[in-house]
Amino acid sequence: MSAPRRRLLVATGSAHKLIELQRLFGDLPIDLVTLRDAGIVGEAPEDGATFEENALQKARWYAAASGEWTLADDSGLEVAALEGAPGVYTRRYAGADATDVQNYEKLLAATVGVADRSARFVCTMALVDPVDRSERTFRGECRGSLTTAPRGTFGFGYDPIFEVDGRTMAERPPAEKDALSHRGRAAALVAAALRSELQP
Numbered sequence: 111m112s113a114p115r116r117r118l119l120v121a122t123g124s125a126h127k128l129i130e131l132q133r134l135f136g137d138l139p140i141d142l143v144t145l146r147d148a149g150i151v152g153e154a155p156e157d158g159a160t161f162e163e164n165a166l167q168k169a170r171w172y173a174a175a176s177g178e179w180t181l182a183d184d185s186g187l188e189v190a191a192l193e194g195a196p197g198v199y200t201r202r203y204a205g206a207d208a209t210d211v212q213n214y215e216k217l218l219a220a221t222v223g224v225a226d227r228s229a230r231f232v233c234t235m236a237l238v239d240p241v242d243r244s245e246r247t248f249r250g251e252c253r254g255s256l257t258t259a260p261r262g263t264f265g266f267g268y269d270p271i272f273e274v275d276g277r278t279m280a281e282r283p284p285a286e287k288d289a290l291s292h293r294g295r296a297a298a299l300v301a302a303a304l305r306s307e308l309q310p
Contacts, residue, residue: 115139116308119148121172121182126266127293131181134288134297139308148176161185162247164198165236173240180240181300185233185292187268189217189256191224200268214260214271227256229272231292235300246303250295 118140120128132142154171158164164184173180186200196203196217204212221227231252238245252274260270262280265287269279279287288294 115141117141117143117178119143119145119172119176119178119180121145121154121168121180127183130284130288130293131297133284134294135301135304138301138304140304143178145172148172148178150175154182156184158184158198161198161232161234162236162249165234165247166238166245169236169238169245173238177240180238181235182238183233183235183293183296185231185296187217187229187231187272189221189227189229191221191226191228210267214268217256217268218258218260218271221256222258229254229256231268231272233292233296235296237300237303248296248299248303250292250297250299252290252292252295 116139120131120142122128123145128142128144135142150172152175154168156164156168158167161184165182168182168184169180172178172182184198186197188194188197200213202208204216231254233250235248236245237248254272254274257271257273257278260278260280262270262278262282264283265280269287272279274290279291282290
């Protein structure tokens with residue numbers, strides 16, 4: 111007998127993130143629900159000092175607003191030479207309405223001539239159930255280095271300037287990126303927890 115399907119609200123407005131999660135959770139007995147599907151009006155606060163604080167803040171807010179089992183994440187890029195910046199400000203590094211290109215061009219400009227180009231992507235996912243009030247977090251990391259110029263046409267965000275084993279994330283097709291990425295690793299932990307919880 112197959113497991114009953116559950117709804118899971120994905121608390122993101124990013125179509126890219128939603129597509130990634132649909133790939134990563136494809137074999138689970140869950141139906142991913144978008145903020146639009148849930149009729150959510152308004153936006154969760156996001157003023158924590160860490161990825162975990164922000165992910166939990168968002169998951170709690172959207173779970174309370176919707177009454178749905180909710181998954182939220184916060185992720186970003188930490189550059190060693192910049193003492194961990196841009197960190198929690200990754201998405202708005204070049205301004206609140208900055209494009210991906212503007213963000214990574216600002217980062218490249220900030221690291222011109224920097225010898226230590228080591229960096230890591232970090233993703234924390236928070237899973238909140240408003241019914242039993244359970245809260246869990248899952249963390250994934252991907253270590254690599256910054257390039258000096260963008261390369262590749264896949265991916266989004268800082269993928270064109272983040273290199274792992276000689277190739278940027280934007281030079282890797284989606285399935286290959288999923289196996290390496292911070293979001294893929296965090297999502298794999300979420301998927302394992304959900305698989306265990308939902309199996310008949």
